[in-house]
Amino acid sequence: MTSTASVTAPERLVAVPVRYWGRWVSAVVVLVLVGLFLYAMTRADVNWQTTRHFFTFPTIVRGAGRTLLISVLAQALGIALGVVVAVMRSSGNPVTGAVGWFYVWFFRGTPVLLQLLVWFNLAFLFPTLSFPGLGSAKTSDVMTPFVAALLGLGINEGAYMAEIVRAGLNSVDEGQTEAAQALGMSRGLLLRRIVLPQAMRVIVPPTGNEFINMLKTSSLASIVQYGELLLAAQAIYTNNLQIMELLFSAALWYLVLTSVFSIGQFYLERRFSRGATRNLALTPLQRVRLALLRSERAR
Amino acid sequence: MSAPMVHAEKVHKSFGKVEVLKGIDLTVELGEVCCLLGPSGSGKSTFLRCINHLEKVDAGRLSVDGELVGYRQSGEKLYELKEKETSSKRAEIGMVFQRFNLFPHMTALGNIVEAPIRVKGLGKAEAAERARALLDRVGLSDKVDAYPAQLSGGQQQRVAIARALAMQPKLMLFDEPTSALDPELVGEVLDVMRGLAADGMTMLVVTHEMGFARDVGDTVVFMDGGVVVESGAPHDVINNPQQERTRAFLGKVL
Numbered sequence: 001m002t003s004t005a006s007v008t009a010p011e012r013l014v015a016v017p018v019r020y021w022g023r024w025v026s027a028v029v030v031l032v033l034v035g036l037f038l039y040a041m042t043r044a045d046v047n048w049q050t051t052r053h054f055f056t057f058p059t060i061v062r063g064a065g066r067t068l069l070i071s072v073l074a075q076a077l078g079i080a081l082g083v084v085v086a087v088m089r090s091s092g093n094p095v096t097g098a099v100g101w102f103y104v105w106f107f108r109g110t111p112v113l114l115q116l117l118v119w120f121n122l123a124f125l126f127p128t129l130s131f132p133g134l135g136s137a138k139t140s141d142v143m144t145p146f147v148a149a150l151l152g153l154g155i156n157e158g159a160y161m162a163e164i165v166r167a168g169l170n171s172v173d174e175g176q177t178e179a180a181q182a183l184g185m186s187r188g189l190l191l192r193r194i195v196l197p198q199a200m201r202v203i204v205p206p207t208g209n210e211f212i213n214m215l216k217t218s219s220l221a222s223i224v225q226y227g228e229l230l231l232a233a234q235a236i237y238t239n240n241l242q243i244m245e246l247l248f249s250a251a252l253w254y255l256v257l258t259s260v261f262s263i264g265q266f267y268l269e270r271r272f273s274r275g276a277t278r279n280l281a282l283t284p285l286q287r288v289r290l291a292l293l294r295s296e297r298a299r
Numbered sequence: 300m301s302a303p304m305v306h307a308e309k310v311h312k313s314f315g316k317v318e319v320l321k322g323i324d325l326t327v328e329l330g331e332v333c334c335l336l337g338p339s340g341s342g343k344s345t346f347l348r349c350i351n352h353l354e355k356v357d358a359g360r361l362s363v364d365g366e367l368v369g370y371r372q373s374g375e376k377l378y379e380l381k382e383k384e385t386s387s388k389r390a391e392i393g394m395v396f397q398r399f400n401l402f403p404h405m406t407a408l409g410n411i412v413e414a415p416i417r418v419k420g421l422g423k424a425e426a427a428e429r430a431r432a433l434l435d436r437v438g439l440s441d442k443v444d445a446y447p448a449q450l451s452g453g454q455q456q457r458v459a460i461a462r463a464l465a466m467q468p469k470l471m472l473f474d475e476p477t478s479a480l481d482p483e484l485v486g487e488v489l490d491v492m493r494g495l496a497a498d499g500m501t502m503l504v505v506t507h508e509m510g511f512a513r514d515v516g517d518t519v520v521f522m523d524g525g526v527v528v529e530s531g532a533p534h535d536v537i538n539n540p541q542q543e544r545t546r547a548f549l550g551k552v553l
Contacts, residue, residue, distance in 0.1 A: 173400075175396060175398055175400040176400060176402065178353060178396070178400065179394075179396060179400035179401075179402070179459075180402075180414075181352075181353065181386070181389060182351055182353070182389055182392070182393075182394035182396075182463075183389070183390065183413070183414035183418065183462070183463075183466060184386045184387060184388075184389045184390025184391075184414060184418045184419075184466065185386065185414060185417065185418055186382060186383065186386050187382060189417055189418070193413065193417060194402055197404050198402075198403065198404055
């Protein structure tokens with residue numbers, strides 16, 4: 001039913017818009033500061049040609065590849081440890097709970113740089129490592145820069161991931177567990193099929209954050225001689241002394257890596273919000289398609 | 300005569316210092332529809348949760364289909380059941396919750412096939428076929444691929460009923476299934492439950508729907524303060540209560 005009272009639309013209101021003087025002032029101030037910065041950069045003693053040259057230099061590219069590799073592996077180790085420790089902490093078992101608590105307390109409570117050095121120098125503690133059933137090896141042979149970086153970064157990350165996963169598990173409504181139990185699901189099954197998938201919605205955003213952090217924190221692995229991006233840049237500038245140029249080359253690579261993974265995070269978050277929101281956020285591609293469709297219809 | 304589906308003898312349950320159940324005696328026969336009435340806090344929901352092993356009984360005997368709930372008796376001794384044994388017993392009892400508790404990350408169909416496939420080991424095609432039949436039965440054959448957030452409360456509860464039925468339970472427990480629904484959606488859920496009762500399902504229903512209890516219930520049990528105050532045929536208990544507390548409660552809700 002439509003009302004038949006008014007056939008013509010009411011008169012359009014005309015009013016003087018509010019002027020936001022504060023916005024104009026702050027915009028001018030910021031523009032001036034940006035201008036000053038750009039002016040300073042043109043005067044800076046940097047050879048941008050060199051930066052561009054070394055951006056695609058094999059040593060630097062290989063370093064970026066290693067940064068990516070160690071970040072992915074360390075983050076994967078951290079996630080695996082985090083899930084295990086989170087489940088340990090939320091299980092009823094007081095022993096596993098206490099061990100989980102201690103793990104988080106210790107690795108979150110000491111600097112990751114220190115942890116990297118401890119792993120790298122493990123040979124001072126245990127000259128040989130013996131694995132039951134597999135034989136033994138000299139610690140200095142096992143603890144290569146790669147292994148030290150992986151353990152140092154991954155185990156430290158596990159402590160942070162444990163807290164993120166635990167928060168995620170706690171965010172799932174208890175009724176979900178009860179409903180799954182009532183259907184005869186075991187604890188393991190309901191954790192895997194019902195609780196974790198829902199916890200992912202809470203876990204994924206901070207995990208993406210952690211990974212982007214990891215891409216940059218992995219530069220600390222240069223201290224244990226792992227040949228990642230920063231160490232590669234340092235190796236070159238100690239020879240040619242073009243310190244700033246090489247640091248900028250490395251910075252560009254870090255920006256490229258973090259940007260690519262920010263995009264990946266968007267799609268991951270979208271996937272895990274299925275069911276939680278009625279309408280999923282549009283992907284950029286869908287947005288373009290929709291805009292095209294609309295303009296076509298308008299014509 | 301076979302053992303009753305549910306048999307409770309002096310069942311006690313406390314949470315900390317609060318005694319919620321103070322000796323419940325109750326029997327539900329095979330194919331019977333038993334409605335539990337009573338004010339909130341009277342222990343109705345707790346009793347229902349005890350039957351499904353979601354809470355442990357502190358004292359008394361509670362058995363389902365002739366088997367003790369949560370324990371195994373061997374001679375004079377009682378042994379607590381292992382998680383696996385508890386799970387397999389729960390799988391035989393369907394439960395419907397006040398707040399539906401559908402799995403939000405799965406479609407209606409996904410919700411229904413999950414337990415038959417993962418718990419009972421049913422084939423995917425067969426489980427899906429059965430799920431479609433159940434959705435048809437609760438009048439939602441067009442919502443197969445809908446996520447819970449896209450369904451109304453009444454529709455969600457009907458999916459939840461279908462999900463419980465998919466495990467082919469021998470007993471269905473309903474914990475205030477219509478209390479979270481808009482008044483106009485209550486009817487569609489009660490209709491599904493009426494159909495179930497007509498098909499001979501053994502049902503234990505905690506409800507505030509007096510009309511449903513009167514029309515569908517074979518017996519009505521009125522609980523208050525953790526004890527059964529009065530029980531009997533719906534006509535007797537609802538229309539002609541003998542106890543003062545029953546009268547006072549019914550006077551407020553009818």
